[in-house]
Amino acid sequence: MSNTFKVIDMITKEALSILHEKASFIGTTDRQYDDQFKSNGMGKKGSQLRVREPNEYEVTDGAVLNIQDTEETNQTITVATRKHVSMQFTSQELVQSVNNDAAFNDLSKNYIEPAVSKLISVIESDFIAYATKATANLVGTAGTSITDLTVPGLARAKLNQALAPIDGKRYLMTDSVTMSQMVNGMKGVFQDSAQVKEAMREGFYGRLAMADLYENERVWTLQNGADHTTVTVNDAAIADGDTTIVTSGGTVTVGSVFTFESVYDVHPETKQNYPHLKQFVVTAISGAAGSQTLTFWPALQSTGARKNVSALPETGADITFVGGASTNYVQSLMYHKNAYQFITGDLPLFDEANKCARRVKDGVSLRCWQDSDIINDRLIVRLDILYGFAALRPNWGCRLIGAANA
Numbered sequence: 001m002s003n004t005f006k007v008i009d010m011i012t013k014e015a016l017s018i019l020h021e022k023a024s025f026i027g028t029t030d031r032q033y034d035d036q037f038k039s040n041g042m043g044k045k046g047s048q049l050r051v052r053e054p055n056e057y058e059v060t061d062g063a064v065l066n067i068q069d070t071e072e073t074n075q076t077i078t079v080a081t082r083k084h085v086s087m088q089f090t091s092q093e094l095v096q097s098v099n100n101d102a103a104f105n106d107l108s109k110n111y112i113e114p115a116v117s118k119l120i121s122v123i124e125s126d127f128i129a130y131a132t133k134a135t136a137n138l139v140g141t142a143g144t145s146i147t148d149l150t151v152p153g154l155a156r157a158k159l160n161q162a163l164a165p166i167d168g169k170r171y172l173m174t175d176s177v178t179m180s181q182m183v184n185g186m187k188g189v190f191q192d193s194a195q196v197k198e199a200m201r202e203g204f205y206g207r208l209a210m211a212d213l214y215e216n217e218r219v220w221t222l223q224n225g226a227d228h229t230t231v232t233v234n235d236a237a238i239a240d241g242d243t244t245i246v247t248s249g250g251t252v253t254v255g256s257v258f259t260f261e262s263v264y265d266v267h268p269e270t271k272q273n274y275p276h277l278k279q280f281v282v283t284a285i286s287g288a289a290g291s292q293t294l295t296f297w298p299a300l301q302s303t304g305a306r307k308n309v310s311a312l313p314e315t316g317a318d319i320t321f322v323g324g325a326s327t328n329y330v331q332s333l334m335y336h337k338n339a340y341q342f343i344t345g346d347l348p349l350f351d352e353a354n355k356c357a358r359r360v361k362d363g364v365s366l367r368c369w370q371d372s373d374i375i376n377d378r379l380i381v382r383l384d385i386l387y388g389f390a391a392l393r394p395n396w397g398c399r400l401i402g403a404a405n406a
Helices: 003-022 091-098 101-133 150-161 176-185
Strands: 048-052 074-078 081-090 170-174 204-208 211-215 221-223 244-248 257-266 273-286 293-297 319-321 328-330 332-336 341-345 356-361 364-373 378-390 397-400
Touching: 003 101, 003 356, 003 364, 003 378, 074 378, 081 091, 081 101, 101 332, 101 378, 150 170, 150 332, 150 397, 170 176, 176 211, 341 364
Parallel strands: 170 211
Antiparallel strands: 048 074, 081 378, 170 332, 204 211, 221 328, 244 293, 257 273, 257 319, 273 293, 332 397, 341 378, 356 364, 364 378
16 A cells, blocks of 8 residues: 555545544434445436335224325435535655654644534534424524423424434434523533543533433524514415415515414324424525415325324414514424435545545545645645435424524
8 A cells, every 4th residue: 555545545534533523413313325325326326316205094984994095205315415625735744644643643633623624514504404494393482591491391292293213313403502501501400421421422412301412503593584473374275285375464584484373283193183283394485575475394284194284274364483573593403313314425436546535434425535736745635525415304303492693
């Protein structure tokens, strides 16, 4: 093995180790479909994967068999986002690092760690924003700080009501301000323990409300629309399966959570009404302010095996949004591991094998590629990740809202 390739391989392994520690959100989400995007399958499947969602059935009374059609649904995961970061080393740094652990540690501290930290920060920020905006469940009181177990407990209840597994794979991601308020209000819960000392991922704090608690400054912040207190339904043709609705009044933003007047949530299996209104999230907006058409998730379904609401909204009904107009709210997120999916694909290794290396750790594929700068006697290195993400079960996630941002 040449010294050049040895360093490239060392850089790749070091970069993945740093990524493992700092990727707290990616590391706590689902990556079970990664194998279908590896080098032996990417050419056959292209950049997209269609994943089947669980089938749903309706239970009927009596001895007469009610034969049901299986209505299969699926979602598409696209692996087409590319991010990279570059570094430069001198020949002297390169030679010293090959067989000198102390020199390589300096190389990692000065170059690799800052580069990988920035790379993963940008990717995680995109992923968290996507996952949060795909999630309709929301608990907490806008404008009131989270200082006890009430709000995390309500988020836990939302996951239970959506039948998310209770299997030790639930997580709560929050920012440092919310974390400080929670810790101050629950000093007896948070303490120095072996669990905290032995935590492997950056930001891990402990376990709370049946979820591992992480501090992450990349959690998404929602800015509410300028006027969302006067919005009503202005649509007389609402039907099962609809994901758009015409509104009257107000101005709202993508990612906002809302409820329809008198439209209640239902149990996913028994279809009995829950005592709370069904929550929806705005995924797209068209039209002018005061008369907007909202695209939302989940789709309305008042009958059949996929029933998710007690009734369809009526024209003229109020639409209620969470929080104050033109106000920013940090959106902490509790979720089950399988709510959100992160997928990476193997980037190709080029003919100059001694200049290119690729490794996989925790389902994340990273390629390191180097070239030389003969004029300045430097080694130029780039780290690349090809990835995509999806929210296949966003009902297994729940936002937590607290005090407004300054």
